[in-house]
Amino acid sequence: MTPKFAIKLIAAYAIIYCSTTVFSHENHVQNKSTATAMTAEQKDWGIAGDVKAVKRTITLQMSDDMRFTPAQLEIKQGETLRLIVKNNGKLLHELVIGSKDALSEHAAQMLKFPTMEHDSPDMAHVAAGKTREVIWHFNRAGDFAFACLIPGHYQAGMVGTIRVSSALAQTANDDHAAHHPAPAAPAAPADLAANSDMTEGEVRKVDLVTKKIMLKHGEIKNLGMGAMTMVFQVNDPALLSQVQAGDKVRFRAEQIKGAFVVMSMEKHTP
Ligand SMILES: [Cu+2]
Structure with missing residues (x-):
């Protein structure tokens, strides 16, 4: 290796080293933003909603007798709901929206692995006495459910039902994603x-x-x-x-x- 080339190499290294430092810093910033702005995932029971599309708000009360009030929700396909989740109890409760099967399977897994941690736009963990909200776009029709999956709560009956009635009138213009099968x-x-x-x-x-x-x-x-x-x-x-x-x-x-x-x-x- 000629000395001239070696110097060039060192210089190149120095540049790469500096830029790596800069990039890794930028990456931090970038990743921080991805932490808040996650790509919305289409699920069978809908997709994360835009707060600007909210036309209806429902308050769900949660209590230590392992009940949601109301326990039945009637929704029209295409509606974006603001679900205000109020924990009136002294225990931690949560709201998780899903299909009946997905929730019951997940509840069983929570019994088996109580320390699992989850976070998703279709759920909210609500500490005692606190209120949180979920903005959800129900773009698929069907019978779904919501539940508290804290180990034992689901099994004690902390479950509700969601019926999303089909909006046949808006077939052409309806959310395209709604007609594609879930990945x-x-x-x-x-x-x-x-x-x-x-x-x-x-x-x-x-x-x-x-x-x-x-x-x-x-x-x-x-x-x-x-x-x-x-x-x-x-x-x-x-x-x-x-x-x-x-x-x-x-x-x-x-x-x-x-x-x-x-x-x-x-x-x-x-
Ligand atoms: Cu609970």
Whole structure:
């Protein structure tokens, strides 16, 4: 290597080093914003709503006798609702909207893994005496439900029903997304069977402040946990700067002192 070239190389390194520093700082800022502005995910029971589209507000009362009042909601397809969730009790309660099947399955998982952490626009955790709100766009017709999935609460009857009546009149103009099938859960390719410690997932949110990551994941075989979207801690915060919302990943998760921790993660194109 000629000395001249070596100097050039050092200079190039210095530039790369400086720009990496700058980029990583920018990444922080960028990721911070993705932490708040997550891409809305179309679910069978609707999609995150825009507060400007709200035309109706319903207040749901929650109580320690494990009931929601009202426990039945009648909604027209296309409506965006502001659901004010009021916890009148002394216990923590939550509102989670979903299909009956999804909620009952999730409730069973919560009994099995009580320390799981979730956050999504179709749910609100409400501390004793507090009020929170959920803005939800019911763009699909059908019979759905809402529930409190704190371990034991669902089983004690903290469930309500949602009927979204079909708006046949607005077929042409209705939300296009409503007519597309929900994206299928990530399927486990055959080669994954060989390495059942790795779980397939999609990054939903990266939070550099709390150092947590939200993953929509397939079955976590080594934990015996079903597919769902859930918030994980990370073994090493450096994992968080390697991915962003929307990335497909493979990861290994473990339960450490009750917390669910991503031990390793790699980007992966299915
Ligand atoms: Cu509850």
